[in-house]
Amino acid sequence: MQEHDISWVRTEMALAQSAPRSEVGPAAWLRQNLFSTPVNAALTVLALLFVAWLLPQVLNWALFSAVWTGADRTACLNAEQGGPLPSGWSGACWAFVGAKFGQFMVGRYPVDERWRIYLTAVLFVVLLAPLLIPRAPFKRLNAILFFAVFPFVAFWLLLGGFLGLSYVETPLWGGLLVTLVISYVGIVTSLPLGVLLALGRRSKMPAVKLLSVVFIETVRGVPLVVVLFMASFMLPLFVPPGMSFDKLLRALIGVALFSSAYMAEVIRGGLQAIPKGQYEGADSLGLGYWQKMGLIVMPQALKLVIPGIVNTFIGMFKDTSLVLIISMFDLLGIVKQNLADSNWATPQTAKSGLIFAAVVFWIFCFGMSRYSQYMERRLDTGYRR
Amino acid sequence: MKKIFTGVLALGALGAAAGVASAGTLDDVKAKGFIQCGVNTSLSGFSAPDDKGEWKGLDVDFCRAVAAAVFGDGTKVKFTPLSAKDRFTALQSGEVDILSRNTTWTINRDTALGFNFAGVTYYDGQGFMINSKKLPGINSALQLSGASICVQSGTTTELNLADYFSANKMEYNPVVFEKFEEANAAYDAGRCDAYTTDQSGLYSVRLQTSSPDDHVVLPEIISKEPLGPAVRQGDDQWFDIVKWTYYALLDTEEAGITQANVEEMKNSANPDIKRMLGTEAETKIGTDLGLGNDWVVNIIKATGNYGEIFERNVGSGSPLKIARGINALWTKGGLQYGMPIR
Numbered sequence: 001m002q003e004h005d006i007s008w009v010r011t012e013m014a015l016a017q018s019a020p021r022s023e024v025g026p027a028a029w030l031r032q033n034l035f036s037t038p039v040n041a042a043l044t045v046l047a048l049l050f051v052a053w054l055l056p057q058v059l060n061w062a063l064f065s066a067v068w069t070g071a072d073r074t075a076c077l078n079a080e081q082g083g084p085l086p087s088g089w090s091g092a093c094w095a096f097v098g099a100k101f102g103q104f105m106v107g108r109y110p111v112d113e114r115w116r117i118y119l120t121a122v123l124f125v126v127l128l129a130p131l132l133i134p135r136a137p138f139k140r141l142n143a144i145l146f147f148a149v150f151p152f153v154a155f156w157l158l159l160g161g162f163l164g165l166s167y168v169e170t171p172l173w174g175g176l177l178v179t180l181v182i183s184y185v186g187i188v189t190s191l192p193l194g195v196l197l198a199l200g201r202r203s204k205m206p207a208v209k210l211l212s213v214v215f216i217e218t219v220r221g222v223p224l225v226v227v228l229f230m231a232s233f234m235l236p237l238f239v240p241p242g243m244s245f246d247k248l249l250r251a252l253i254g255v256a257l258f259s260s261a262y263m264a265e266v267i268r269g270g271l272q273a274i275p276k277g278q279y280e281g282a283d284s285l286g287l288g289y290w291q292k293m294g295l296i297v298m299p300q301a302l303k304l305v306i307p308g309i310v311n312t313f314i315g316m317f318k319d320t321s322l323v324l325i326i327s328m329f330d331l332l333g334i335v336k337q338n339l340a341d342s343n344w345a346t347p348q349t350a351k352s353g354l355i356f357a358a359v360v361f362w363i364f365c366f367g368m369s370r371y372s373q374y375m376e377r378r379l380d381t382g383y384r385r
Numbered sequence: 386m387k388k389i390f391t392g393v394l395a396l397g398a399l400g401a402a403a404g405v406a407s408a409g410t411l412d413d414v415k416a417k418g419f420i421q422c423g424v425n426t427s428l429s430g431f432s433a434p435d436d437k438g439e440w441k442g443l444d445v446d447f448c449r450a451v452a453a454a455v456f457g458d459g460t461k462v463k464f465t466p467l468s469a470k471d472r473f474t475a476l477q478s479g480e481v482d483i484l485s486r487n488t489t490w491t492i493n494r495d496t497a498l499g500f501n502f503a504g505v506t507y508y509d510g511q512g513f514m515i516n517s518k519k520l521p522g523i524n525s526a527l528q529l530s531g532a533s534i535c536v537q538s539g540t541t542t543e544l545n546l547a548d549y550f551s552a553n554k555m556e557y558n559p560v561v562f563e564k565f566e567e568a569n570a571a572y573d574a575g576r577c578d579a580y581t582t583d584q585s586g587l588y589s590v591r592l593q594t595s596s597p598d599d600h601v602v603l604p605e606i607i608s609k610e611p612l613g614p615a616v617r618q619g620d621d622q623w624f625d626i627v628k629w630t631y632y633a634l635l636d637t638e639e640a641g642i643t644q645a646n647v648e649e650m651k652n653s654a655n656p657d658i659k660r661m662l663g664t665e666a667e668t669k670i671g672t673d674l675g676l677g678n679d680w681v682v683n684i685i686k687a688t689g690n691y692g693e694i695f696e697r698n699v700g701s702g703s704p705l706k707i708a709r710g711i712n713a714l715w716t717k718g719g720l721q722y723g724m725p726i727r
Contacts, residue, residue, distance in 0.1 A: 073592075073704060080596040090595075099436045108438040171465065233471050237478060327426055327466045337466075338434060339566075340427035341441075342704045345592035347573065350566055 062355075065091030069098065076346045083346075093348040097356045100338045104356070107174020107334055113166065116157045117177060123150065123157075124184075132371065134378065147188060170248035174329040176360065178248070182255050182320045182330070187313055189256040194263025199293060201268055212264070219261035225322055227254045232326035251323045259316045266308040270301030303379045310372035314365045332357050410482055410616070410623035411455070411675050419461045422448035423481035426466040429589035430699035430707070431487050431507075440464045443698040444485040447506055447614055450688045451483060451630045454680045459687025473498055476617060483627060485614040487585075500615040501624045504631035506691075507613075507699075508711045508720055510606035511545050512584035514591060518599045520578055526605035530555040532578040535568045537561075541608070546581055549607040569593055583610055588705045622675055629674060633681045635723030636661060638690035639714055647685045661726045670726060681726070691721065 022028055035041040067076050067085070076093035077083020085091075097104070106117050127146040130136035158181070161167030173181070200212030231250040239245075274297050282292035302309070324333040335353040338344070414420050424432035424444050432442040445464065452462035465481050476484040477499065487509070488494070490502040513526045513534075523529070526549075536543050538561045550557045560577045562568035572580040573594045580590060584606060591600045614631070616624050637643075640658050642650045651664050659665045663678035671678035688694055695712065696702040713719025 080598070082598070103434065103436075103438045108434070111437075171463075229470075233474055237474060325468070327468055327471065329426075329466075337427040340429045340433040340589075341435060342429040342433065342589060342592065343435065345429060345589060345704060347593050347595045350569075350593070 061090065062092050065089065067091060067093050067095050070095035071099075072343045073346050073349075076344075076348050081346070091348065092355070093344075093346055093352045094356075096338075096344045096346075096349050096352055099344070100335075100341075100353075103338060104175045104331060104334055106177045107329060108172045109168060109174070109177065110172070113160075113168055116160070116165065116168075120154050120157045123153065151185075151188065170246050173248065175334045176331045178323065178328060179317070179320045179330045181248075182251055182323065183313070183317045185252050186255040186259040186316045186320075190259035190263040190312070190316070191309070193256070193260035194267050195298065197260060197264035198267035198271060201264065202271060216261045216264050219257055220265070224254060224258050224319060225325055227258075228322060228325045247326050247328050251326060251328055255316065255320070258319075259312060262312050262315075263309065266305050266312055267301065269308065270303075270305035271297065273304050274300055306372055306376050306379070310368055314368055317364060317368070318361060331360060410620050411626065414455060414482055414623075418456075419463050420448060420452045420455065420483065421465060421481045422451075422462050423465050423467045423472055423475050423484040423486050424448070425486045426468055428487060428586075429592075430585065430703060430705045432464070432466070441698065443507060443694055444487060444614075446688045446694045446698060447485045447631070447634075448483055450634060450684045450694075451627055453683040453687035454626060454630045454633070454676055457677065457679070457683040459683075473500075476500065476615060479617075482623070483614050483616055487612045488615055490611045490613050490615075494615070499618045501618050502613045502615050503624065503627040505611040505613045505720075506631065507585065507611075509583045509585050509610035509612050511542055511581060511608040511610065512587055512606050513603045514572075514580045514587045514600055515578060515603065516575070516599050517601045518596075519575065524601075524603065526603045526607070527553060527555070529557065529579055531557065533558040533560050533576075535560050535562065535572045535577040535580045537565060537568055537582065538563055542582055545608040585699065585705075585707060588699075588707050592704055626674055626676065629726070630684060632723040633661070633684055633726065634688075634691035634694065635714065635721050636726055637681065637685055638692040639716060639723060642685055642690060644685055644689035644693060647682055651682070657725075657727070 018024070022031075034044040070076060070093075074083050075095050076085075078085040078089035079087040102111070102114075106114060109117060127142065127150055131139070131142050131146055136142070156163060156165065158173075158177075159168060159170070197212050197216055200208045201216065203209050203212070228251065231245075231254060232247065235245065235250075278296055278300065279292065282296040287295065320330050321332045323330055324336075329337055335357045339350050339353055422445075424440065424442070427433050428442070428444075430442055431444045432440055435441045448462050448464070449459040453459040455461075465475060467475050467481070467484075467486055472484055472486050472488065473494075475481045484500070485506075487507070488502075489509075490505060494500050495502060513529065515523055515529075517523075520532075534546065534557050536546055536559055543559070543561070546557070546559065558577075560571065562571060565582075568580065568582075569590050571577060572590070580587065582590070584602060587602050591597050591602070594600055614627055616627050640650075640655075640661065642658065642661070647662070650658055651662050653659065653662075653664075656665070660668065660670060661681050663671050663681065668678050671680045674680065677683070689697070692709075692714075695709065699705045699707045700709065709717070709719060711720045713721065715722040
């Protein structure tokens with residue numbers, strides 16, 4: 001027996017209708033994002049006008065009017081300045097960057113020996129790329145090669161002086177090479193040292209705790225510039241004459257100590273975010289201290305502070321420019337140094353050189369930043385729904 | 386602050402002198418096979434890297450000349466770029482053998498810091514540059530009353546400027562910048578009427594303006610900046626070598642000996658030239674100095690005489706186009722006077 005109180009019953013599902021025209025497509029996107037209110041609409045128009053005003057000028061300067069080849073300054077001079085370009089011309093002088101490119105990359109490293117740098121760079125990329133790709137196999141071997149073996153091979157290749165390679169003294173190094181060497185050493189030493197210092201600071205052993213606190217607070221309390229300056233200005237007066245520490249070594253030690261202290265505090269922030277239950281859970285499983293930290297606490301803590309860690313790395317990468325204080329020439333330093341070459345003195349040289357340096361720095365920093373975001377998304381398993 | 390700074394340096398000088406005086410710099414240099422020369426990190430025309438990364442400039446060439454005198458080879462020199470702050474420490478501590486870094490010869494540096502200046506390779510001084518399109522008719526700094534003047538902060542340049550204007554009872558309006566590049570850009574953009582810095586620097590600033598021909602360097606020089614190479618006190622032999630390298634560069638210019646004709650000049654009958662080039666029989670001039678008797682020949686082959694070095698790096702052969710002016714030889718109305726080699 002069936003009762004038919006309801007006059008009509010739908011027996012199949014209605015077909016899904018497409019969303020209203022006003023809610024989809026580019027027009028809707030524009031309205032929702034750019035013209036949702038009168039104020040937003042006005043700001044959009046203003047911003048577009050600004051871009052329309054700026055972009056052609058930037059493109060014109062950097063690309064269309066730019067000088068790409070030339071042997072010396074005359075290539076980048078306009079008629080008023082006594083050059084071949086039309087009167088009133090203004091554009092980037094990439095010819096300057098082209099002529100100095102080798103120096104910007106590796107400094108005054110002897111030309112015949114530069115293959116050693118290129119080989120090091122290839123090794124670096126070959127070892128680093130699979131490490132960054134989560135699916136690539138042989139992670140453990142790869143990591144050992146990259147963090148433990150590569151530094152020695154790179155040391156031998158770059159510095160030489162034994163096993164058949166001629167010695168290339170570090171004052172000849174410069175440019176991007178110095179920037180990368182300093183930041184690589186900073187990054188590779190700061191993470192393990194930072195972990196140890198962070199654990200030391202939270203340790204219950206008074207001596208370990210005191211040492212960690214004193215180290216971190218001392219290093220964080222002094223600017224890097226001061227330490228570099230002291231190392232190059234005061235140190236030579238106190239050591240016996242004839243004995244001098246390599247300037248690059250001074251910079252490396254300074255940067256490594258600094259980044260470890262900053263890293264320690266970043267990691268400590270992550271440790272504090274781990275609930276007590278995790279420690280107690282690990283204890284109740286009978287794990288020892290290092291097992292507890294290595295298997296339970298650190299993986300969670302490090303994952304939490306990825307943005308902070310990468311922030312420190314990026315800051316360190318850019319701080320390498322401070323080695324200019326001790327007359328080492330990183331990328332920015334060597335660009336500025338070459339601005340004094342009177343064969344290239346034009347009104348456009350300084351702008352072109354500095355913009356080139358800025359773009360190179362940006363590429364590296366942006367790369368690090370994007371990779372860290374990718375890592376965060378991959379590892380945020382605990383929070384993803 | 387400045388006193389303390391000088392005190393520390395002087396203390397360092399004592400320590401360094403005690404250690405270094407034991408062996409002569411010449412022996413040290415010969416033992417290591419090259420001269421370590423402190424130069425400016427970058428200064429147009431004086432020390433700057435060229436496209437290949439080789440150091441070029443007047444200060445650089447002076448070190449090459451000393452290397453040629455000692456080793457007969459102008460390439461046996463290594464350059465240490467030094468900032469204004471660490472240059473004196475580098476010389477005192479023995480990190481460099483010569484400081485050829487546009488350093489002004491002052492009594493403080495000669496005495497308290499413990500250096501000896503070998504001579505004046507470039508007579509510099511603070512000057513003014515104006516845009517002649519903007520300020521037509523001005524041809525003397527004394528006409529600059531009421532002008533706005535671009536200057537770098539915290540340098541003696543700023544002090545000299547103030548002194549000069551108050552001494553001449555003129556008003557001015559300083560536009561102060563922290564960085565050299567900023568000051569250049571502001572001057573080029575027309576934010577000030579005049580630009581002041583050392584004259585050698587004005588010429589390089591002029592090259593970076595948008596219309597170099599409109600800019601005029603005014604003739605007045607309001608400070609004395611004799612720039613020269615310095616060595617540590619207490620090593621007279623090394624001091625003599627550096628000093629006489631400088632004189633040799635001047636004397637050869639005066640005698641007309643150049644890189645191109647030095648081989649012919651060896652056959653010259655002129656006794657002065659014979660003495661200089663060591664072709665006189667049984668000459669002891671070079672060996673008395675601790676060098677070979679062909680030391681002058683080696684210098685000239687490596688770098689040319691002073692005039693050639695000047696023209697190549699800062700003069701007519703370079704984009705800077707600085708006139709010889711007071712850096713001309715004494716025979717041509719300048720101040721460069723080489724002591725006789727005999």
